[in-house]
Amino acid sequence: MRNVALIMRRELRGYFATPLAYIFIVIFLALAGALTFFVGGLLQRGQADLQPFFTFHPWLYLFLVPALSMRLWAEERRTGTIELFLTLPITMGEAVIAKFLAAWAFTAIALSLTFPLWVTVNLLGDPDNGVILASYIGSLMMAGAFLAVGSMISATTKNQVIAFVVTTAALFVFALAGSDFVLEAFRGWAPAVVVDIVAGFGFLTHFQAIARGVIDLRDAIFFGSVIALALFANALIVDLKKAD
Amino acid sequence: MTNALSVRGLVKRFGPKTAVDDLSFEVATGEVLGFLGPNGAGKSTTMKMICGFLAPTAGTAVICGHDVLEDPIAAKRALGYLPEGAPAYPDMTTIGFLGFIAGVRGFDGAERRERVAAAMAKTRLEEVVHQPIETLSKGFKRRVGLAQALLHDPPVLILDEPTDGLDPNQKFEVRKLIKAMAADKAIVISTHILEEVDAVCSRAMIIARGRILADDTPDGLRGLAASRNLDDVFREVTTGAGTGGEGTAHA
Numbered sequence: 001m002r003n004v005a006l007i008m009r010r011e012l013r014g015y016f017a018t019p020l021a022y023i024f025i026v027i028f029l030a031l032a033g034a035l036t037f038f039v040g041g042l043l044q045r046g047q048a049d050l051q052p053f054f055t056f057h058p059w060l061y062l063f064l065v066p067a068l069s070m071r072l073w074a075e076e077r078r079t080g081t082i083e084l085f086l087t088l089p090i091t092m093g094e095a096v097i098a099k100f101l102a103a104w105a106f107t108a109i110a111l112s113l114t115f116p117l118w119v120t121v122n123l124l125g126d127p128d129n130g131v132i133l134a135s136y137i138g139s140l141m142m143a144g145a146f147l148a149v150g151s152m153i154s155a156t157t158k159n160q161v162i163a164f165v166v167t168t169a170a171l172f173v174f175a176l177a178g179s180d181f182v183l184e185a186f187r188g189w190a191p192a193v194v195v196d197i198v199a200g201f202g203f204l205t206h207f208q209a210i211a212r213g214v215i216d217l218r219d220a221i222f223f224g225s226v227i228a229l230a231l232f233a234n235a236l237i238v239d240l241k242k243a244d
Numbered sequence: 245m246t247n248a249l250s251v252r253g254l255v256k257r258f259g260p261k262t263a264v265d266d267l268s269f270e271v272a273t274g275e276v277l278g279f280l281g282p283n284g285a286g287k288s289t290t291m292k293m294i295c296g297f298l299a300p301t302a303g304t305a306v307i308c309g310h311d312v313l314e315d316p317i318a319a320k321r322a323l324g325y326l327p328e329g330a331p332a333y334p335d336m337t338t339i340g341f342l343g344f345i346a347g348v349r350g351f352d353g354a355e356r357r358e359r360v361a362a363a364m365a366k367t368r369l370e371e372v373v374h375q376p377i378e379t380l381s382k383g384f385k386r387r388v389g390l391a392q393a394l395l396h397d398p399p400v401l402i403l404d405e406p407t408d409g410l411d412p413n414q415k416f417e418v419r420k421l422i423k424a425m426a427a428d429k430a431i432v433i434s435t436h437i438l439e440e441v442d443a444v445c446s447r448a449m450i451i452a453r454g455r456i457l458a459d460d461t462p463d464g465l466r467g468l469a470a471s472r473n474l475d476d477v478f479r480e481v482t483t484g485a486g487t488g489g490e491g492t493a494h495a
């Protein structure tokens with residue numbers, strides 16, 4: 001635990017040591033606000049809730065999460081610090097989890113800075129704040145799943161741009177796995193079971209209920225397992241590819 | 245008494261290429277072992293395996309009784325390692341970086357500050373304490389790497405080219421530092437600077453193509469060439485070329 005906290009703090013400081021953190025937060029907030037008001041029509045709907053805000057989160061994360069996760073391991077490889085890092089008396093599990101938690105904590109900070117939206121709907125009406133809280137938690141869980149996949153992909157390369165592009169592409173497939181767009185490609189030839197499994201991987205499908213404020217246990221387990229599985233693969237990849 | 249560092253039958257293959265070929269040796273406390281060899285001889289690969297970064301194809305290393313494969317955490321605790329090129333997090337300051345290392349090495353509060361201050365004093369980093377590492381000169385970066393390796397006063401030090409990129413004065417300082425620490429540590433340094441062997445090593449080993457070709461005191465090695473010149477010894481041992489000691493004074 002001690003090592004996890006130390007490494008996490010170092011990683012988190014790493015974000016704020018460069019302009020990345022500030023640029024990320026500003027763009028995240030600007031995009032979230034623009035999508036909520038102009039595309040989602042928060043004020044025109046005449047309803048005091050944040051559903052138009054949460055609906056766009058998967059799309060925001062699709063481009064912004066890879067920007068956070070791309071440096072986690074690729075940067076260590078590029079600068080050679082991975083050799084220093086992995087010869088310290090820490091376990092691989094501590095290393096992988098601490099890096100992931102740092103990126104997740106950063107996302108939580110960015111997400112929490114959207115609180116003016118919550119204040120706005122509370123001033124304008126009488127929203128169900130339980131629903132809003134549930135949506136925030138669900139959104140953070142989805143961000144965690146995105147980040148874990150991104151961290152795993154970052155471990156495969158020393159090039160951050162490659163990590164970014166591949167992560168975005170992978171997350172796009174994950175996000176749309178439950179949509180007809182992807183499922184049509186399977187329906188023609190694959191048995192129904194396979195189609196159902198692919199559909200079950202759709203981040204969007206799992207997020208739809210969350211955006212409405214309903215945290216289904218199955219959705220929570222889904223995002224939790226994606227995080228666990230991706231981080232496990234992350235540790236394996238780092239272990240196998242240390243030498244390159 | 246068991247030796248501080250014991251390397252047992254290390255083998256590393258990368259595909260069909262054998263980088264390290266059944267290497268075994270012991271280093272006792274008080275010894276400074278110089279690892280010599282042409283580029284690509286397997287020096288760095290061997291050091292990476294001793295430090296638990298690379299998994300050996302066969303064999304293992306035992307550091308103060310801790311097998312690096314069976315109990316990597318205990319082995320890594322007993323070890324200070326300066327990787328090749330002295331990597332360090334570029335966006336951190338010297339003191340921030342050493343503070344992080346000290347934390348992971350288990351030091352807290354006042355002890356952490358003392359350890360960091362002592363390591364910076366030993367490696368003469370006082371003037372760059374609050375400077376980001378990416379802005380440091382090569383010499384300072386190397387010394388940050390050294391400070392990081394010796395911060396927890398480990399019984400075994402593995403230094404991959406500790407004086408590479410330093411000017412003559414800095415080399416002198418680093419060698420003095422290594423000699424001062426030698427009495428109660430087992431130290432392995434790799435180098436391709438032969439004068440370094442004379443300056444700091446109590447024993448030297450020439451390796452090429454992953455095998456030990458010679459292992460002796462610097463004086464003993466000199467006896468291998470008629471000229472008693474280490475450059476000639478190095479050439480003779482690693483290439484098999486008989487120089488007879490004429491005109492190869494420069495490596």
